[in-house]
Structures are given as structure tokens and as C-alpha cells.
Amino acid sequence: MRGEVIRRVPGGIAALVLVGLVVAPWVVDDYTTAILARTLALALVGVSVALLTGVAGMPTLGQTAPYAAGAYACAVVGSRVSDIGVVQLVVAAAAGALLAALTVPLVVHARGVIVLMITLAIGELVVIVLGRWRSVTGGTDGLAGIPPVRPFWGLPALANDQARYLYALVVVAMLVGAVLVLLRTRAGLVLRAGRDDETRLRASGHRVALHLSGAHIAAGAIAGAAGSLLVVAQQYISPADFGFDTSALLLLGVVIGGTASVGGALVGAALVIAVRDWLFGVLPGHAPLVLGALFVATVYLLPTGVNRARGRLRPPNAPAPQPDQPAAHDQTTVAELHR
Amino acid sequence: MTGLLEAQEISVRYGSLAALDGVDLRIHDGQRHALIGPNGAGKTTLLNVLGGSTRPHRGTVRFDGRDVGRLGPAARARRGINRIHQRPAVFPTLTATENVVVAALPRVIPRRRWWPGGRRRAAQRLAGPLLDQMGLTAVAAVPAGHLAHGQRRQLEIAMALAGRPRLLLLDEPAAGLSAIEVGRLVELLQALPRAVAVLLVEHRLDLVYALSDTVTVLRDGQTLAAGTPDEIRTSPLVRQAYADGVA
Numbered sequence: 263m264r265g266e267v268i269r270r271v272p273g274g275i276a277a278l279v280l281v282g283l284v285v286a287p288w289v290v291d292d293y294t295t296a297i298l299a300r301t302l303a304l305a306l307v308g309v310s311v312a313l314l315t316g317v318a319g320m321p322t323l324g325q326t327a328p329y330a331a332g333a334y335a336c337a338v339v340g341s342r343v344s345d346i347g348v349v350q351l352v353v354a355a356a357a358g359a360l361l362a363a364l365t366v367p368l369v370v371h372a373r374g375v376i377v378l379m380i381t382l383a384i385g386e387l388v389v390i391v392l393g394r395w396r397s398v399t400g401g402t403d404g405l406a407g408i409p410p411v412r413p414f415w416g417l418p419a420l421a422n423d424q425a426r427y428l429y430a431l432v433v434v435a436m437l438v439g440a441v442l443v444l445l446r447t448r449a450g451l452v453l454r455a456g457r458d459d460e461t462r463l464r465a466s467g468h469r470v471a472l473h474l475s476g477a478h479i480a481a482g483a484i485a486g487a488a489g490s491l492l493v494v495a496q497q498y499i500s501p502a503d504f505g506f507d508t509s510a511l512l513l514l515g516v517v518i519g520g521t522a523s524v525g526g527a528l529v530g531a532a533l534v535i536a537v538r539d540w541l542f543g544v545l546p547g548h549a550p551l552v553l554g555a556l557f558v559a560t561v562y563l564l565p566t567g568v569n570r571a572r573g574r575l576r577p578p579n580a581p582a583p584q585p586d587q588p589a590a591h592d593q594t595t596v597a598e599l600h601r
Numbered sequence: 602m603t604g605l606l607e608a609q610e611i612s613v614r615y616g617s618l619a620a621l622d623g624v625d626l627r628i629h630d631g632q633r634h635a636l637i638g639p640n641g642a643g644k645t646t647l648l649n650v651l652g653g654s655t656r657p658h659r660g661t662v663r664f665d666g667r668d669v670g671r672l673g674p675a676a677r678a679r680r681g682i683n684r685i686h687q688r689p690a691v692f693p694t695l696t697a698t699e700n701v702v703v704a705a706l707p708r709v710i711p712r713r714r715w716w717p718g719g720r721r722r723a724a725q726r727l728a729g730p731l732l733d734q735m736g737l738t739a740v741a742a743v744p745a746g747h748l749a750h751g752q753r754r755q756l757e758i759a760m761a762l763a764g765r766p767r768l769l770l771l772d773e774p775a776a777g778l779s780a781i782e783v784g785r786l787v788e789l790l791q792a793l794p795r796a797v798a799v800l801l802v803e804h805r806l807d808l809v810y811a812l813s814d815t816v817t818v819l820r821d822g823q824t825l826a827a828g829t830p831d832e833i834r835t836s837p838l839v840r841q842a843y844a845d846g847v848a
């Protein structure tokens with residue numbers, strides 16, 4: 263019920279996974295380490311998708327937009343202004359938050375499938391802009407040769423894949439921790455309430471649109487920060503990193519993970535991205551097809567994941583399913599009146 | 602004495618059906634006002650208009666001396682109009698306590714204003730006693746979606762009270778409750794501070810007579826009669842209306 267998969271998994275396994283993540287770069291080769299670092303960035307975007315889809319009830323296909331905004335902001339700042347990781351993270355998160363804030367009017371009043379369509383359009387629009395705005399983004403060629411990051415003033419630059427991976431791991435752990443703390447506050451409680459029943463929330467005096475805007479901007483900041491991790495991991499970005507397939511995969515991963523669960527989103531998103539990368543090698547050219555089939559299967563086989571978002575996937579005016587409404591009491595009242 | 606709530610000439614149409622047709626209603630501070638009438642009379646529609654979830658086609662609603670006609674349900678709740686719905690509306694995945702906390706948050710007064718978590722703690726302090734009053738302490742940690750129908754209705758009443766209402770709109774609060782639960786409800790409503798005005802929609806006339814000091818009878822979207830419970834009880838017009846409404 264709590265939706266936090268990580269809690270249901272015995273603590274031992276969670277700890278084991280964590281240990282595995284820490285030692286991974288010394289076990290696998292450099293190439294795989296780099297891929298793992300990128301996967302961490304995408305898993306963090308997955309957390310922002312879960313925040314919107316599962317917790318706030320706004321299913322989204324557009325988190326690649328703030329992700330891209332953060333990545334490009336970080337790449338530009340990293341190449342021209344500062345190689346300090348903290349600076350890049352803050353700039354990237356701010357860029358993601360800003361883009362999310364700009365799109366707030368488009369998404370907070372829409373519901374369900376409409377949100378999916380609008381966010382999808384926003385994501386695609388951003389990719390188009392990235393391809394055209396050559397002077398800043400390098401167009402479809404992207405931006406390359408971004409210098410390696412220094413996490414903090416006075417620290418050395420992260421010169422190898424292991425170090426960059428560990429940097430990404432630490433940042434993801436801290437941000438996920440922050441999200442988990444946030445969800446335990448009043449804000450998280452009100453968001454879950456809104457996902458359950460927006461009308462009821464309004465009837466209690468809550469400014470629902472304001473809460474949703476806040477969630478949208480916070481999710482944008484997280485995705486933006488993830489964008490900066492992508493830059494650190496790859497030292498190269500192009501519009502291809504932010505296409506529709508990435509959005510769809512992340513939503514798939516989050517649905518597999520159980521939408522409302524931050525831990526589940528991390529695992530689900532990482533899993534799906536890993537499967538994609540593996541399929542690219544095994545079945546060149548057919549990966550999208552396999553993943554599409556997987557998506558359909560997931561939606562049918564894991565209704566609980568999808569159900570979590572049902573509060574807003576239902577058309578706005580449709581009544582909530584209501585089992586037992588006693589209707590026959592009117593007869594007795596009339597009898598009483600005539601007594 | 603001017604009214605806390607004054608609704609004038611309220612009309613609501615659904616297609617060709619006039620759900621409300623020029624209804625006036627005035628509720629004073631602390632008044633216990635009942636609204637009765639056969640099915641489809643427009644009682645719920647009138648509550649929706651007062652609560653702000655339905656815009657009337659004609660008419661004005663004033664609360665506490667101000668025109669609130671343009672305000673939505675949230676803004677009206679923040680001014681002190683709270684309601685329970687004919688179908689109990691609660692947050693199914695939240696526990697009973699969390700439901701009350703969420704409902705309390707907008708109007709709660711924290712002890713230290715800028716202390717992080719202060720509002721939440723203040724809301725939490727409200728929740729315990731309210732759940733206790735409604736007999737829900739045993740299920741305080743149970744998700745509301747798992748509660749029985751009657752419990753959900755009681756939970757929604759606790760939520761409405763958590764919002765520190767000045768006007769409480771109750772749409773059939775006793776429907777679906779057991780005899781014990783109805784007894785508890787009557788006690789609770791009788792014990793409400795006099796500052797809280799109540800508009801009670803209820804089919805059970807024994808409750809109406811026990812709880813209200815004024816009764817308005819609606820039928821086919823129009824006010825048929827208004828008066829004290831005694832006047833209404835003996836009014837032939839009202840008996841006739843109820844007989845027709847069921848026939």
C-alpha cells in the first residue's frame with residue numbers, strides 16, 4: 263500500500279544492491295562503467311517521472327525537456343564558465359526548474375491522457391529547438407569536449423570513468439534522499455491526497471493548482487540535475503539523448519516500479535535502460551519493437567502500477583467508483599412523516 | 602441581525618430541467634437549518650451552489666457580508682464553508698488520520714508560525730480528538746479506502762470539522778450509518794459550538810426535528826415552505842409534497 267518497493271524488499275537486499283553499486287566500477291570494464299553512470303542519470307530522471315506520475319498523479323512523457331535543459335545548461339557552463347560540479351548541478355537544476363515553470367500553465371489544468379500528449383509535445387519541441395539553435399547547442403551534432411568536472415573547489419578533476427560514476431552515484435543518492443524526506447512532509451501528503459481526489463482536496467480549501475505547479479517545478483529541477491550528471495558521464499551530449507524513446511522508456515520503467523514508489527522508479531528506470539542497451543547489442547534495430555511490446559505487456563500485467571495514477575487518468579467529471587450507496591431509505595422517511 | 606449566509610434568487614438549469622428555480626436561503630450565525638424535500642428536489646444542487654462547486658445561472662451568494670459568487674470551493678472553504686458530500690468523499694490511500702490532517706491544514710493555526718513542520722504538527726494535534734469523537738480511533742491508521750461506508754462518512758464529517766467551519770454543509774450525514782453511529786452523530790452535532798452554523802440535508806425527519814431550529818422544504822427546485830420544525834411537521838402542504846414526490 264505504501265508503494266515503497268524498497269521497503270518491501272528485505273533491507274539486506276537493498277544494502278547488497280547499494281554495495282554492488284559502489285563496487286561496480288572496479289568489477290566491470292570502463293565502457294560499462296560509463297554506461298552505468300549514464301544509467302544513474304536516467305534513473306534520476308525516472309524519479310522525477312515517478313514524482314509526477316505516481317505521487318502527484320500527472321502522468322508525463324515530457325521529463326526529457328527539463329533533463330535536456332539541465333544537460334545543455336551544464337554543458338555550456340562547463341565549457342565556458344566553471345568546471346565545479348556543485349555550480350554545474352545548481353545551474354542545471356535551475357534550468358530544469360525554469361523550463362518546468364514555463365510549461366506549468368500548459369500542464370496543471372490538464373488531466374490524464376491529455377497531460378501525456380501535452381508533455382510529449384513539449385519534449386519533442388525541446389528536441390527540435392536543440393537541433394536548430396546551433397550557436398548554443400551545436401545543433402544535431404551536439405556539444406563535445408566538455409572538460410571533466412571537479413566536484414568542489416579544491417578537489418581534483420574527475421579524470422576517469424570510475425570517479426565520474428562514483429560522483430554520479432553520490433549525487434543521485436543525495437537527491438533521492440532529499441526527495442524521500444520531502445515526501446514525508448506536508449507537501450508530500452497533500453500531493454498524495456490530490457492524486458486520490460482533487461475535488462475533495464479543493465473542498466477542504468487547498469490550492470490544488472499551486473501544489474501541482476510546485477511538484478512540476480520540483481520534478482523539473484531534479485530532471486535538470488540529472489542532465490548535469492549525463493554531461494559528467496558522457497562529456498558529450500546531443501539531441502538524440504532526449505528523444506521520445508527516452509521519455510517512453512522512463513515512463514515504462516516507472517510503471518514497472520510501481521509509479522508511486524521512488525525506490526521502485528529508480529530500479530524500474532535503471533532496469534529498462536539496461537535492457538535497452540543490452541538489446542541494442544543483441545537485436546540491432548529491433549530494440550524499440552521489443553520495448554514497445556514490453557510496455558503493452560506491463561500495462562496489462564501490472565495494473566497496480568497503472569492504477570496508482572487512476573485518480574487523474576479518470577476523466578475529470580466521471581464519478582469515482584462507489585460500491586455501496588444505500589438508496590432505499592426514502593420509503594421509510596415518508597412512512598415516518600405520515601405516522 | 603444579518604445573515605451569515607444569504608443566497609438570493611438562485612437558479613440552476615440542467616438542459617431544460619430547472620434543478621433550482623429562484624430559491625432564497627438565509628442562515629444566521631450558529632443557526633441549525635435543515636433542508637428537506639423529496640428526491641430530485643434540488644437539495645444537493647443548492648449545497649453545491651453554496652459550496653462553490655456549481656455556478657448558478659442566476660442569483661447571488663453572500664457569506665459573512667461578502668459576495669462569494671465568483672469564488673471556487675477552495676476559496677470558500679478557506680473562508681469557513683465546509684461540507685460533506687452525499688457520497689462520502691475521502692482520500693482512499695491516506696490513513697484516516699492523514700485524511701483529517703490534510704483537511705485541517707489550510708485553516709490550522711500553528712503555534713510557531715515559521716517553524717518547519719509546525720502546521721503539520723498542529724493539524725496532527727487536531728486529528729486525534731476529532732477521530733475519537735467520531736469513534737474512529739481504532740481505525741486511525743487504516744487507509745480510508747478500506748473503511749466501511751459508515752466509517753467513511755464519519756471520517757468525512759471529522760474532515761469537515763477539522764477545517765474550522767463557520768458554516769457546515771451536511772448532505773445526508775446519517776445515510777448508511779448504523780443506529781449507534783447515528784446516535785453518535787446526533788450527539789456530536791448537538792455539541793457543536795454555537796458559533797458554527799449548520800445546513801443539514803436529511804431524509805430522516807426524526808433527526809431533522811431533533812437537530813434543527815429552522816426547516817426549509819424544497820420541491821422541484823422551489824421553496825415550498827419554511828418555518829420551525831413544528832410548523833413544518835403540521836403543514837398539509839409538506840405532507841402533500843412528500844406524497845407526490847414518491848408516487
Ligand SMILES: Nc1ncnc2c1ncn2[C@@H]1O[C@H](COP(=O)(O)OP(=O)(O)OP(=O)(O)O)[C@@H](O)[C@H]1O
Nearest residue numbers: 615618620638639640641642643644645646647687
Ligand atoms: N450534473 C447534473 N446533470 C444533470 N442533471 C442534474 C445534475 N445534477 C442534478 N441534476 C438533476 O437536478 C435535480 C436536482 O438534483 P439534486 O441532486 O439536487 O436533488 P436532491 O434533492 O439532492 O435529491 P436526493 O434526495 O436524491 O439527493 C434532479 O432532477 C437531478 O436529476
Ligand SMILES: [Mg+2]
Nearest residue numbers: 644645646687
Ligand atoms: Mg442529494
